[in-house]
Amino acid sequence: MERKIKYRDGLAKISVLSFAGKKVETPNIAIVVNPNKLIISPEELEKQFKAEILITNAYIISKTPTLREKAKHEKLHRMLNFHGAIMTDSGAYQMYSRGIKDIDPEAVVKFQVEIGSDVITPLDCFVLPRDSRKEAEDKVDETIRRVVSSKNLIPSEREYIIPLQGGTHIDLRVKSAMALRNMGNIYAIGGLAPLLMSYNYKEICDIIIAIKKTIPDKIIHAFGAGHPMIFSLLAFLGCDLFDSAMYSIAAAQDRYLTAFGTLKLREIEEFPCSCPVCVKYTPQELLETDKKERTELLARHNLFVTFEELKIVKEAIKNQELLNLLQLRARSHPRFLEALILLLRKHSTWLEKFEPISKNTPLKYAGVEFWLRPEIARIRLRMSRGYPGKHVFIKGLGVVPVAILRTYPLKQLKESKILAEDSQSPLEVMRQLLKYYYNVDITGFKAVKQDDKVTCVFKNTVIGHIDSTGFPKLTDEGFKILISIYKPPIGRIIVKTQPITGKVYGRQVEDFDPDLRPGQIAAVVDKNDRFLFKAEILIPPCEFQYYPNEIVAMAI
Incomplete structure (x- = not known):
């Protein structure tokens, strides 16, 4: 597999994955297709909704005689009439949800290869939140064994999903990731469905972060996480792919998806959407259609809002404002917001390492979690460096050196412009900024301010500038002086x-x-x-x- 990264925003990446002659831009959702119950055809998913990847269940196909023979003869792409990437699931979720026991781990992998799947999933053991520690550990060990033993059944041109189980036992998730870290490119976090259904976003955040810290270079797939409400969270945590049948399951239950949650059709008076379905029908008119037509129409709406939110998330990543979007989406549910606050409180100092030194978009205040953001955590982390010169008190941060009020993100605060223009010598400004950005204190130079630009001179040689962005820009000579004073790797x-x-x-x-x-x-x-x-x-x-x-x- 080849991965080309186009944009980054913290852990989130917009990437193009190339494999098996297909291209998939991430973050992306693999739309679940059940050939026995097609509501929207794969051909229409590709042409109208621009779906790049589907997921279908190899176990269901293998247990349906007509489908099994057709898939063997025509292969999946022809059978489904879909030209994008096709991922197959092994039946682990059916074992969990339906209590099915007769799935042969080796046979289901061989069948996926035989029917031409691009991305093949071994049969993992679904760990439930209620499982005891011993039960969870046994299932993790068996999943590891199956993944390893099935690896040699996969042709080199196909991708192999590496499922990571462990339930809410973080150490077992880490154990699974460590044991399988060299097995493939795509790692799927299994067992999330029960946590999502119970709105246990805190546990989901802890699980994904633990896995990202263990295998930071791998492509991460979140199994069963397909509600548009949480796309921004999944992307922020570094997930590249997700899948779900939520669009069809919700439609069958007369439920209407939005980026802020799920609504019951009978309780809606005005559709908060302008997709073709919502423009053509009123909620009452949709309720009056027969069940089959209504299910199809709701499924279409649910797909429109799913792909719309995916585009919104991608645009937010491109503009480096994903966390701004996530702060808004988190207000969809109290436990969602609680999870975001706890996530930032626990992990902002780690997340800060992935944040650029500056962005073109301002931070948006939505609530108390603003002061927990990684960009703010960076300021707090660097306040113990012992700055020369003047300091001021900023609510929410405490005492800070005056010069950093010129820098991102503090320069967006109203009081920053006033305080930064306080009588502070250009020399003091440069010394504070060098301390903040490089943790160095260079003395013996002169600093002169002209308009909004500070120029620093050492023995008649310009060693650096500070422009209106507040960033100290050392010249070659400036860096040579830094190198002569401070040991590597500063x-x-x-x-x-x-x-x-x-x-x-x-x-x-x-x-x-x-x-x-x-x-x-x-x-x-x-x-x-x-x-x-x-x-x-x-x-x-x-x-x-x-x-x-x-x-x-x-x-x-």
Whole structure:
């Protein structure tokens, strides 16, 4: 599988996955298709809804004689008349939901290969929230055994889903991820359906974060998580793929999906949507149609709102404002908001490592969780560095050096402009900003302010500037002075080999300053600490090792 990352926002990525001759842009949802109960045809899903990936159940197909023979003869893509990627499920959910016991783990994998599935899933053991520790551990061990033993049945050109079980036992989730970390590209978090149905978002957040910390470089699929309300949360946590039959299940129960939750059709007076279904019908008119037609129409609406929310999430990632969107969506349910607050309280200092040093979009205040955001956590983390010069008190943060009020995200606060224009010498501004961004305190230079720009000079040589963005931009000479005073890796990316044309690839990096962030400027040096050039960091440095063939920093 090839993965090309187009945009990043924290853990969220817009990527293009290429495999089995197909391309899938993530984050994306695999629409569940049951060939026995087609409400919307796969052909229409592809043409009207632009679906790039479907998931169908290999167990159901194998147990339906006509479908089984047709799938063997025509293969899945022809049988379903779908040209995108097709993923197959093994029947683990049926074992859980219907109590089915007669599924052979090896046979179901062989059958998926035989019918031409692009993405094959082994038969995992579904861990329930009510399972005892011993039961959960036994199921995890059996799932690991099955994944390993089925691996050699998968042709190299197909993708192999690696299911991770463990229920709410975080250590078992980590154990599963560790044991299987070298088995494939796509790792699916199983057993989420019961947690989603009980609105247990806190546990879901803890599970996904634990797995992301264990296998940060893998593509993550959230099994059974297909309500548009939680797409922003899943993407924020770093999930790339999700799937669900929610669109059809809800339609069959006269339920109407929105990005803020599920409504009962009989309780709606005005449709809050402008999709073709909602434009053509009023809620009362839809209620008066026969059951089969109503189910199909509701399924169409549910698909429209599903794909609409997916586009909204992608646009938010592109504009680096996914958390702004998530703060709004979290207000859909009290337990959703509680989970977001707990997530940020517990993990913001880790999430901060993936955040760029600055963004083009402002942070939006929606409630108390604003002060727990990773961007705010960064400020708190850096306040213990011992800053020279003047400080001020900011509500919600405490005492901060005046100069950082010029920087993202504090510069958006109304009081920041007033306080930052307080009588502070240009020299003091530069020293505070260098301390904040690089944790260094360089003295002995002169700083002169002209208009909104501060220029710093050392022995008649310009060593840096501060422009209206509040970011200190060291020149080559400025970085050479930093290198001469501070030991590696402060302010540096250390490379093993000389980068060509100013492009630093992940495989070339030997070490780096752990305080550097995307968008920041760093000195690129060789193993002898010889300055080569200065470069802008393009991806989180903590991810350099996972992207050996990606450009991680570019000379400026």
